[in-house]
Amino acid sequence: MSGLELFGVDGIPEVRRGDDLAGMICQAAELRHHDVVVVTQKVVSKAEGAMVEVDPDDPLSHKPVVERESVRILRRRGELVISETRHGFVCANAGVDLSNVEHGWAALLPDDPDRSARRIRDGIRGRIGTDVGVIVSDTFGRTWRRGVTDVAIGSAGLLPVLDLRGTRDAYGRELQVTEVAVVDEIAAAAELVMGKSSGIPVAVVRGLDEAVFTDDTAADPSVRRGVLTDLVRSPAEDLFR
Amino acid sequence: MSGLELFGVDGIPEVRRGDDLAGMICQAAELRHHDVVVVTQKVVSKAEGAMVEVDPDDPLSHKPVVERESVRILRRRGELVISETRHGFVCANAGVDLSNVEHGWAALLPDDPDRSARRIRDGIRGRIGTDVGVIVSDTFGRTWRRGVTDVAIGSAGLLPVLDLRGTRDAYGRELQVTEVAVVDEIAAAAELVMGKSSGIPVAVVRGLDEAVFTDDTAADPSVRRGVLTDLVRSPAEDLFR
Numbered sequence: 001m002s003g004l005e006l007f008g009v010d011g012i013p014e015v016r017r018g019d020d021l022a023g024m025i026c027q028a029a030e031l032r033h034h035d036v037v038v039v040t041q042k043v044v045s046k047a048e049g050a051m052v053e054v055d056p057d058d059p060l061s062h063k064p065v066v067e068r069e070s071v072r073i074l075r076r077r078g079e080l081v082i083s084e085t086r087h088g089f090v091c092a093n094a095g096v097d098l099s100n101v102e103h104g105w106a107a108l109l110p111d112d113p114d115r116s117a118r119r120i121r122d123g124i125r126g127r128i129g130t131d132v133g134v135i136v137s138d139t140f141g142r143t144w145r146r147g148v149t150d151v152a153i154g155s156a157g158l159l160p161v162l163d164l165r166g167t168r169d170a171y172g173r174e175l176q177v178t179e180v181a182v183v184d185e186i187a188a189a190a191e192l193v194m195g196k197s198s199g200i201p202v203a204v205v206r207g208l209d210e211a212v213f214t215d216d217t218a219a220d221p222s223v224r225r226g227v228l229t230d231l232v233r234s235p236a237e238d239l240f241r
Numbered sequence: 242m243s244g245l246e247l248f249g250v251d252g253i254p255e256v257r258r259g260d261d262l263a264g265m266i267c268q269a270a271e272l273r274h275h276d277v278v279v280v281t282q283k284v285v286s287k288a289e290g291a292m293v294e295v296d297p298d299d300p301l302s303h304k305p306v307v308e309r310e311s312v313r314i315l316r317r318r319g320e321l322v323i324s325e326t327r328h329g330f331v332c333a334n335a336g337v338d339l340s341n342v343e344h345g346w347a348a349l350l351p352d353d354p355d356r357s358a359r360r361i362r363d364g365i366r367g368r369i370g371t372d373v374g375v376i377v378s379d380t381f382g383r384t385w386r387r388g389v390t391d392v393a394i395g396s397a398g399l400l401p402v403l404d405l406r407g408t409r410d411a412y413g414r415e416l417q418v419t420e421v422a423v424v425d426e427i428a429a430a431a432e433l434v435m436g437k438s439s440g441i442p443v444a445v446v447r448g449l450d451e452a453v454f455t456d457d458t459a460a461d462p463s464v465r466r467g468v469l470t471d472l473v474r475s476p477a478e479d480l481f482r
Binding site for chain 1: 244245246247248249316318323330331339340341342343344383384385386387388389390391392401402403410411412414416420421422423425426427429430432433434436439440449450471472473474479480481482
């Protein structure tokens with residue numbers, strides 16, 4: 001049975017606005033064909049300058065930012081806001097986050113996390129000629145279950161949702177469950193080697209099924225697959241909004 | 242940097258009621274100290290006889306079973322029912338499933354999936370003297386995001402939710418996100434090596450942080466940790482029920 005290997009990438013220096021993440025990753029890890037590189041939203045936002053200054057002495061100073069980054073508030077309880085972002089993500093505090101950023105700053109979600117992932121993927125291919133999948137991951141809560149898990153907020157070179165329609169099970173019956181959110185499973189797996197406090201912002205997942213990869217170098221941007229295009233549910237098809 | 246290895250376990254024979262899953266797993270895989278063994282709900286339900294006969298010629302014959310297995314219906318759309326089970330899980334069709342079971346049968350969720358996991362864990366320790374974590378996994382949809390991912394519905398020997406309260410980030414700031422649902426991340430990771438149609442019902446995850454393991458051999462059952470005790474949100478603390 002073929003297996004998977006996952007490892008966190010050590011030695012990524014502190015990321016600042018304008019930094020070339022693809023270059024930093026190629027420096028720190030020996031990437032192979034069809035590795036998947038998982039990069040936390042935090043360093044992507046830092047590199048892209050998706051940061052705002054907040055009052056370092058006011059623990060609630062990022063709250064107006066949360067309101068501004070929300071297109072719709074779904075629930076409030078105490079300080080907690082669950083809202084929809086302009087990308088269509090539903091998450092706590094519109095993804096605005098003070099952890100692992102410099103005191104006095106808050107990190108926002110990247111403008112277009114699929115584009116962020118594509119830029120890293122293209123940067124890696126340009127630099128070392130290696131085709132990898134890229135996921136930008138963030139940490140979201142869930143309904144009905146305690147605790148958070150990492151999910152994909154952007155991807156490139158991957159099919160975010162693996163479509164198994166028409167596939168049959170071991171008994172020859174057509175599968176009931178047909179769409180597997182593989183990029184979320186990969187992001188969750190990567191969190192296990194990154195941790196929340198160790199400050200490892202990049203992980204590599206090696207050995208994934210070839211079926212999850214897609215060639216998004218095509219000239220036609222309409223064939224590009226990403227989290228925003230494929231995985232975010234529209235309000236109309238969502239039963240809980 | 243330490244990494245993770247994941248592999249699917251080949252060679253598990255067709256599971257029937259009364260089968261000794263722990264024995265089958267020890268036969269098929271060489272387990273090591275603090276491996277995590279992820280077992281799909283389907284084979285656990287088969288071994289425990291959590292199956293009901295349905296009319297093989299009526300594709301909707303399991304629907305009355307879904308109603309019976311639900312303590313509360315949250316949403317209906319067409320054939321789809323999102324309901325709460327007596328365990329407190331919220332999922333499609335109360336976890337009743339026709340895939341990868343013999344024609345004419347439907348699989349129910351195990352009565353107490355934490356107990357199922359503990360039985361496998363104890364069986365493995367009794368047989369080969371090796372301490373492993375065990376997760377019983379199932380495939381659930383999510384709100385707001387397309388596609389399904391595998392989650393943990395039962396666990397043993399593991400802290401389902403890793404509590405990072407008081408932990409500081411790389412900048413010395415206390416973490417905002419404090420509870421990581423590691424068993425769900427492990428279940429999601431395991432799905433990547435099991436697949437939906439290949440019929441591999443067991444995966445091994447090797448190399449996890451020691452912090453996720455717990456000794457639940459203690460005589461006092463109140464110290465046992467599991468998905469039902471630690472991870473299922475009570476309706477009162479849930480904002481979406």
